[in-house]
Amino acid sequence: MTSLAATAALIGDPSRAAMLQALLPGESLTAGELARIAGIGAPAASAQLKALAEGGLVAVHAQGRHRWFRLAGEEVAQAIETLLGLAARPARRPWPHDEALRRGRLCWHHVAGRIGVGLHGRLTGEGWLQPEGGGWTLTGTGEARMAALGVDLAAARRAPRFACDCMDWSERRPHLAGGLGRELATLLLRRKWLVRIEPEATDTLRRRRLHPTPEGLRALEAEFGLAA
Amino acid sequence: MTSLAATAALIGDPSRAAMLQALLPGESLTAGELARIAGIGAPAASAQLKALAEGGLVAVHAQGRHRWFRLAGEEVAQAIETLLGLAARPARRPWPHDEALRRGRLCWHHVAGRIGVGLHGRLTGEGWLQPEGGGWTLTGTGEARMAALGVDLAAARRAPRFACDCMDWSERRPHLAGGLGRELATLLLRRKWLVRIEPEATDTLRRRRLHPTPEGLRALEAEFGLAA
DNA sequence: GCGGTGCTTCGGAAGCGCCCGAAGCGCCGC
DNA sequence: GCGGCGCTTCGGGCGCTTCCGAAGCACCGC
Numbered sequence: 374m375t376s377l378a379a380t381a382a383l384i385g386d387p388s389r390a391a392m393l394q395a396l397l398p399g400e401s402l403t404a405g406e407l408a409r410i411a412g413i414g415a416p417a418a419s420a421q422l423k424a425l426a427e428g429g430l431v432a433v434h435a436q437g438r439h440r441w442f443r444l445a446g447e448e449v450a451q452a453i454e455t456l457l458g459l460a461a462r463p464a465r466r467p468w469p470h471d472e473a474l475r476r477g478r479l480c481w482h483h484v485a486g487r488i489g490v491g492l493h494g495r496l497t498g499e500g501w502l503q504p505e506g507g508g509w510t511l512t513g514t515g516e517a518r519m520a521a522l523g524v525d526l527a528a529a530r531r532a533p534r535f536a537c538d539c540m541d542w543s544e545r546r547p548h549l550a551g552g553l554g555r556e557l558a559t560l561l562l563r564r565k566w567l568v569r570i571e572p573e574a575t576d577t578l579r580r581r582r583l584h585p586t587p588e589g590l591r592a593l594e595a596e597f598g599l600a601a
Numbered sequence: 602m603t604s605l606a607a608t609a610a611l612i613g614d615p616s617r618a619a620m621l622q623a624l625l626p627g628e629s630l631t632a633g634e635l636a637r638i639a640g641i642g643a644p645a646a647s648a649q650l651k652a653l654a655e656g657g658l659v660a661v662h663a664q665g666r667h668r669w670f671r672l673a674g675e676e677v678a679q680a681i682e683t684l685l686g687l688a689a690r691p692a693r694r695p696w697p698h699d700e701a702l703r704r705g706r707l708c709w710h711h712v713a714g715r716i717g718v719g720l721h722g723r724l725t726g727e728g729w730l731q732p733e734g735g736g737w738t739l740t741g742t743g744e745a746r747m748a749a750l751g752v753d754l755a756a757a758r759r760a761p762r763f764a765c766d767c768m769d770w771s772e773r774r775p776h777l778a779g780g781l782g783r784e785l786a787t788l789l790l791r792r793k794w795l796v797r798i799e800p801e802a803t804d805t806l807r808r809r810r811l812h813p814t815p816e817g818l819r820a821l822e823a824e825f826g827l828a829a
Numbered sequence: 830g831c832g833g834t835g836c837t838t839c840g841g842a843a844g845c846g847c848c849c850g851a852a853g854c855g856c857c858g859c
Numbered sequence: 860g861c862g863g864c865g866c867t868t869c870g871g872g873c874g875c876t877t878c879c880g881a882a883g884c885a886c887c888g889c
Contacts, residue, residue, distance in 0.1 A: 375688075377681070377685055419837055438835045452684055456605055457605055546735025616848095633864095641847090644866090647866060647867055667856095668867095831889090832888095834885100836886100843876105845877090
């Protein structure tokens with residue numbers, strides 16, 4: 374079995390795919406929650422999660438009688454998003470027109486969807502970011518404005534990658550990933566410019582949704598020139 | 602069955618994965634060749650290729666008694682490369698140290714590997730390319746130098762996307778994709794700065810290899826400042 | 830302690846997917 | 860037109876994977 378086939382097969386089971394999608398926003402869930410989301414019993418879920426962990430797709434953290442699972446890293450989220458893009462191609466089947474999801478959602482810990490790629494476009498087009506070594510660094514103005522907004526740049530720099538692209542499946546253009554993407558998303562959520570609509574939904578897609586508040590719409594326009 | 606699981610399962614079978622990898626350079630192969638590469642009989646190969654075609658991963662072209670298969674598009678190659686990156690993560694297992702493959706290879710129709718990401722870095726860092734709308738456009742100097750090299754820019758602009766990033770699984774940084782990536786690769790091959798080492802190999806990875814010629818090494822250094 | 834809860838392992842059964850051989854269809858070259 | 864070749868469809872068999880119920884282990888709170 375080649376590594377490619379083994380990895381794809383791991384994602385290719387409906388129960389495991391549902392679990393992975395539920396973990397896509399970046400949060401951690403317990404084995405029981407994942408079992409409920411996948412619609413299978415506890416024993417089956419346990420076996421599937423074991424396979425995912427051995428395959429390196431999820432990481433485990435045992436705490437008391439709970440076991441918390443999360444995606445093993447940004448690359449995992451990125452690969453799943455890319456596969457979602459393949460699955461959603463119009464040639465294949467019209468994707469259920471989930472307007473809210475296309476507008477904004479969480480991917481790993483960063484903002485995806487129209488708002489996410491819009492931000493990426495403004496930051497790269499308006500001289501906040503400049504390309505460097507396959508990723509991005511902040512320009513002088515970018516650094517100043519990020520700091521003024523309250524983005525925790527020190528935390529962003531502690532991430533394995535400071536700023537890089539993550540292909541957005543619904544927009545087919547990149548949004549901002551890496552430590553900066555995470556900290557920017559954290560800020561937007563903390564300021565309640567964006568809010569999670571249904572973080573508790575059982576449906577794996579619904580729980581990822583992000584929605585701009587009225588105040589957020591004004592702020593995105595004012596700070597980034599972004600009409601969301 | 603969700604789209605994600607269905608698509609991943611399509612890639613997750615060893616025979617189908619071998620076929621897809623064989624198609625990754627962008628060339629077209631017949632059903633019989635793919636059967637031999639996958640190590641299965643003609644009937645099984647026929648069924649697998651039918652599934653891949655119905656899933657939208659490969660495209661078919663019937664010519665006489667042969668049926669030619671190729672990947673359905675750049676996004677398919679991109680998704681497979683991303684999955685290869687997941688599969689190759691050091692955390693999972695040490696990837697067979699195929700130095701030649703990491704150095705240079707074909708991905709869809711463009712140059713990947715160290716040479717590919719190196720080119721991407723030089724083009725973006727030295728002012729040939731500037732970000733625009735989630736992709737890239739040529740600057741004035743970039744356009745002039747590409748034209749001087751003999752890159753067919755008109756053909757590049759006819760592609761659905763002119764220039765965008767494709768995540769490189771071995772380098773974990775993007776290389777140049779889109780029409781410009783394809784035309785640049787075409788030029789490098791035509792000038793014999795890069796040559797395919799074993800385009801006929803049965804092993805799906807070996808056939809992708811690209812190798813710089815002595816003349817190519819000098820030219821990459823002179824034209825792009827790239828030490829390959 | 831002792832019961833309750835969360836999770837895992839074990840055993841067994843059902844279902845699905847993959848593969849091969851045989852046969853059939855279509856195109857090609859002599 | 861005839862044989863050969865490439866590919867497909869059909870039928871059957873094998874193997875793997877997934878699931879559930881029952882039982883067992885670990886942790887927590889009373």
